[in-house]
Amino acid sequence: MRSLRILQVPRALRGDLKTPVSPNIVPVLKSIGRAIRTMEEPAVEKIAEATQEDPFRVLIATLLSAQTKDAVTAAASARLFKVARTPKTVAALPVSRIERLIYPVSFYRNKARHTKQACRQILDEFGGVVPRTMAELLTLAGVGRKTANLVLILSHASRDNICVDTHVHRISNRLGWVKTRTPDQTEQALYRVVPRKWWPDVNLYLVTWGQNICKPVYPRCQACVASPLCPRRGVTKEGRS
């Protein structure tokens, strides 16, 4: 399990202290944090640990992971990084080679093109180093807030970001922490209701929970440690435990 380090704390994205915190948030996060200790970590977390939080490989693995199963992301990342693992060496590969290396991740053609383009930008505009700010990361091809937040949390030890993917979005709504329609809305809403010390943990906890228990279809509520505190908003059918 990754350890979280403390860095400087910019004032950006501070939570609104006047917004009431849902009483179930901290108990649920504590319960899930304990329960996931025996579960497999998400692929990008494992890659971060295996590469000593190398920002470049975390960035590329996160790009590849969108709408792709973890096992496929892990295998595709391993194939690509075996051939090239720096912005310079990846940028030197033809897009068609990157496509073959990362196949069958979803949208592999777009992702190959974005990967090469992002590498070129890192070389030309950032001196070969993955940038450390949200604004700069968002200028890279294929990088949205989810990817940027995960790079900031996993590789730059930021404690000022919450990374929201589809699991975090779905589960936060089911738990009644937020009432939102998009992951970006959820991210902003979570800054207001989740106590700051838990921000870097939200992604790891809820992604692991979403892959194992609170699945998109048929969540396993009977096996869920959050069950006594969860209003199950939007859940119509539960899976077997």
Ligand code: SF4
């Ligand atoms: S009780 Fe059900 S809906 Fe609520 S977090 Fe657990 S699995 Fe998800």
